Amino acid sequence: MTEKTVNLPIYLDYQATTPLDERVLKAMMPFLTEKFGNPHSVEHRFGWEAEAAVDVARKQVADLIGADEKEVIFTSGATESNNMAIKGIAFANYPQKNHVITVKSEHECVLASARSMEKMGFVVSYLDIDKDGLINLDQLEAMMTDKTILVSVMAVNNEIGVIQELKAIGRICHKHGVIFHTDAAQAVGKIPLDVREMHIDVMSISGHKIYGPKGVGALYLKKGTGIIPLFDGGGQEMGLRSGTLSPALCVGLGSACAISQMDMDKDFKHISTLSAALLSKIREGLNSAFLNGSEDMRYPGNLNLTFRGVKSDLLIADLKDVAISTGSACSSAKHKPSYVLAALGLDKSEIEASVRIGIGRMTTEDDINYTADYIIKTVQNLL
Ligand SMILES: Cc1ncc(COP(=O)(O)O)c(C=O)c1O
Incomplete structure (x- = not known):
């Protein structure tokens, strides 16, 4: 060569x-130029047009993971989604419960969120990984107590590419009434994921890991899961994540998800x-x-x-x-x-x-x- x-x-x-992906860029372009409306402007067609595009994008994200579009919240990326999932769900269950379980090989944004929860008085347990990079399901089950709120285990590891046994983890969580969150930034669009079949309650998604734009991501939150918003303001995203959405970025993420599903x-x-x-x-x-x-x-x-x-x-x-x-x-x-x-x-x-x-x-x-x-x-x- x-x-x-x-x-x-x-x-x-x-x-x-x-x-x-150039197909993603093509889908985004009109929303960076002539279609500039605010998707939260409900009184005129500029807003409606932007809102309609965001709705399509939300459905594209949901379809890729087997979720309902009402369960998809747009964020700025997986860092925000992970912070929101871990802190927001833990806060919503406090003080009745105070325990979170995660893994030593998680992404820094999950571990840093866990550490800041510890400073606030929560108890965090860290699972080991074996020589293959996998967690031990018996160790996971043994760590659970009646105070456990959430288990956060990433789907595909960003450093070593190992895929955890999501379905089995989800099953154990649900057996104990514990919420299962997975950071799927490196997995979504690359391996088949179905939130219902895999018993996943909360999932973090990032646009720029799947040939989409940087600065956008999503959080899948199963209907009925209690969460305290981290951003307060105009009440966008069903009151869970205030701030004006960027239609161009949402369309980019949606289109990246649709292409990943197709390809x-x-x-x-x-x-x-x-x-x-x-x-x-x-x-x-x-x-x-x-x-x-x-x-x-x-x-x-x-x-x-x-x-x-x-x-x-x-x-x-x-x-x-x-x-x-x-x-x-x-x-x-x-x-x-x-x-x-x-x-x-x-x-x-x-x-x-x-x-x-x-x-x-x-x-x-x-x-x-x-x-x-x-x-x-x-x-x-x-x-
Ligand atoms: C597994 C994992 N989680 C979270 C993130 C952070 O994602 P973002 O850049 O969208 O905030 C990354 C990116 O490096 C990642 O690989």
Whole structure:
């Protein structure tokens, strides 16, 4: 593979963000230009037109996850949705109940929300993960008490791509009358999710992980779930999240969801093929490389690999034409070693030798062949 046959630089950081699908941009454009109405203006057609577009988008989000459109609240992204789910539901159940359960490998915004709940007097239990990255369902059940309000377990891990057993978790939660929240930012639109079938009560969604725009997301909240709003104001979003909605962003998220639903099988096959090819080439070329997290219970578009004996920051710096990362965009900004890999049982030198490679809808076979050769050569030079 020569530089001439691939478009450089190659983007392989699809968990940090995804490119905007051009079909999504096309759907959004009118709402950034001539269709500028406020969707909450009820007295004229500019408002009605914007409101109608937001309603369509809400239905597109709901359809992708098997929800009712009245159960979808637009937010600014998964960070806000996670804060809203954890804090809002915990506050609504306090003081009768005061206990929340989550996992050591959750996204920083879930863990930071949990820590701030602890400062406010709530009790939080943190589940371990095993060497595959999965939680233990018996440990989960044993942690539940009559004070437990909520369990928050992410669907697909952003650093290692492992898929948790959502349906079984949901079943245990409901057996004990506990609300089940899942941060599905990395799962929605990529693997089939059905909130009813999987016993999910609350789900966080992000636009920019599914080829939609940044700055928009959603919270699925099962009808009847008590929640205290974090934003007070004009009472938009059924009084649960005040603030004027951006029709362009809502349309972008809705359209990204509809496209992901339509293309899910195609995307999954494409990404699985490329992922398997990259993994087998790297394993053939570098016998010290290993994959982090379960090989079976995973979303194939996320390969977290350890190259023993190599410092990942040097590797990433040397791979000038290929954009990969050490893990979560937030943690990498802080240059902290990955707590997810630590929870998986990796030691410090293994954590420092690990990189995340994200494959997505726009990745090509040439990108993968070029990257595999480039990584093998660069790692060999660094050893
Ligand atoms: C699993 C997970 N949760 C939450 C977030 C935060 O999403 P957003 O950027 O939409 O706030 C991310 C993004 O990095 C993520 O990967």
